[in-house]
Amino acid sequence: MKRLLALGAVVLTTAALAWAGSDAQPKSSGAPKPAITKAVKGERCVEDNDYMRRNHMKVLDHHRDETVLEGIRTKKYSLKECINCHASEKTGSVAAAKEDFCVSCHSYAAVKIDCFDCHSTKPQGSIAMHPLNAENTHYKHKLAAQANSKVSAEEMAGVAQ
Amino acid sequence: MSELKPMSDNTPSSPERRRFVGAATATAAGLTIAPGVMLYEVAHGRSEDQPASSAVRWGMLVDATKCATGCDDCVTACSTENGWTPVAESKHPKQAPQWIRKLELQDPLTQMETNLPMMCQHCAEPPCVDVCPTGASFKRADGIVLVNRHTCIGCRYCMMACPYKARSLVHEPLNDTQKPDVPRGIGCVESCTLCVQKVDRGDGNTACAEACTAAGHNALLFGDMNDPESEISRRLRELPTKQVRADLNLNLGVRYHGI
Ligand code: SF4
Numbered sequence: 394m395k396r397l398l399a400l401g402a403v404v405l406t407t408a409a410l411a412w413a414g415s416d417a418q419p420k421s422s423g424a425p426k427p428a429i430t431k432a433v434k435g436e437r438c439v440e441d442n443d444y445m446r447r448n449h450m451k452v453l454d455h456h457r458d459e460t461v462l463e464g465i466r467t468k469k470y471s472l473k474e475c476i477n478c479h480a481s482e483k484t485g486s487v488a489a490a491k492e493d494f495c496v497s498c499h500s501y502a503a504v505k506i507d508c509f510d511c512h513s514t515k516p517q518g519s520i521a522m523h524p525l526n527a528e529n530t531h532y533k534h535k536l537a538a539q540a541n542s543k544v545s546a547e548e549m550a551g552v553a554q
Numbered sequence: 555m556s557e558l559k560p561m562s563d564n565t566p567s568s569p570e571r572r573r574f575v576g577a578a579t580a581t582a583a584g585l586t587i588a589p590g591v592m593l594y595e596v597a598h599g600r601s602e603d604q605p606a607s608s609a610v611r612w613g614m615l616v617d618a619t620k621c622a623t624g625c626d627d628c629v630t631a632c633s634t635e636n637g638w639t640p641v642a643e644s645k646h647p648k649q650a651p652q653w654i655r656k657l658e659l660q661d662p663l664t665q666m667e668t669n670l671p672m673m674c675q676h677c678a679e680p681p682c683v684d685v686c687p688t689g690a691s692f693k694r695a696d697g698i699v700l701v702n703r704h705t706c707i708g709c710r711y712c713m714m715a716c717p718y719k720a721r722s723l724v725h726e727p728l729n730d731t732q733k734p735d736v737p738r739g740i741g742c743v744e745s746c747t748l749c750v751q752k753v754d755r756g757d758g759n760t761a762c763a764e765a766c767t768a769a770g771h772n773a774l775l776f777g778d779m780n781d782p783e784s785e786i787s788r789r790l791r792e793l794p795t796k797q798v799r800a801d802l803n804l805n806l807g808v809r810y811h812g813i
Pocket residue numbers: 673674675676677680681682683699715716717718719720721745
């Protein structure tokens with residue numbers, strides 16, 4: 394059922410985006426575009442952005458079964474590692490505020506997140522304490538992270554398809 | 555049920571090999587640069603990409619003769635490690651989750667007092683697994699009985715099936731108070747996990763046993779009951795121990811001495 398709803402939402406979003414994107418129409422002021430903040434830690438995601446935007450749940454679900462049932466604790470595709478990288482510098486969380494990484498897209502796409510009913514939205518310890526977040530490491534990357542990249546409607550529509 | 559691997563699935567590694575791994579670990583542990591700073595990480599037993607193996611059976615020996623009256627350090631340590639609110643601090647103590655509780659018993663005839671902690675006994679034949687309609691309650695290859703919260707529907711059959719009252723349902727939203735290592739949440743049943751996050755990290759001990767040792771009581775001993783060389787196996791060979799409700803024939807992972 395949840396799948397269906399999500400699919401419905403995706404179809405609607407796509408339709409809305411297609412409409413908003415067409416030149417003949419005045420730009421819709423509708424839903425604010427998700428602000429996708431670059432991860433504070435790390436240079437790049439475990440997969441291409443495009444792949445992750447579409448398939449993050451596929452890889453997370455697979456990894457979750459291996460971890461819970463068999464005790465395999467590899468870092469790639471582990472939700473905990475996603476959170477370690479993507480927790481916002483302001484809130485220290487991926488889902489505490491509207492602009493936080495997970496919420497930002499999910500509220501735009503109107504897909505409810507259940508993960509954080511059970512999972513912590515914050516990395517272990519304070520992120521400021523993390524060795525990789527110490528003052529000078531990845532400084533360039535931090536600067537880049539401050540400049541929020543607004544995702545274009547086309548990009549978002551691409552994800553939705 | 556695909557997740558319930560028969561015990562024979564994995565070929566057990568030979569005791570010789572295990573002994574060798576143990577010796578290697580002891581040597582490597584000597585390479586500590588400063589307290590808490592290791593030259594390199596030592597994997598105790600298994601690396602993070604290895605699944606839990608049925609060559610191991612984690613278990614606990616409780617020495618009730620050493621368990622102290624009035625002490626509940628094990629309970630506090632468990633709640634701190636696993637992030638559940640201590641019952642005394644809960645708004646609804648009657649329905650607050652308890653992964654481990656301290657029991658003080660008295661023989662009505664002789665007045666003799668017995669102290670012991672009670673938690674999930676990690677049955678080899680767990681009734682909680684038998685009754686679960688979704689397969690959420692399961693036993694891992696290394697004997698740890700867990701709830702897969704992704705499939706638990708909160709029906710609480712397992713709570714009723716458990717002879718030890720070891721399980722609790724989370725009734726309230728936890729509002730992001732969980733530990734990153736210990737996901738838990740509303741509508742799901744939970745119980746002692748033998749600190750599975752610590753076991754998988756290679757700590758080789760549980761929070762309760764660590765706290766008991768730190769308090770100087772040494773009433774809790776955690777270890778691999780399949781390894782004849784382990785401290786727990788040695789003690790189980792020497793001490794008379796009992797399983798609680800042994801008549802149920804569940805082959806418990808938690809054994810008691812002095813009850
Ligand atoms: S003690 Fe209870 S919860 Fe633990 S394995 Fe046995 S039946 Fe299941």
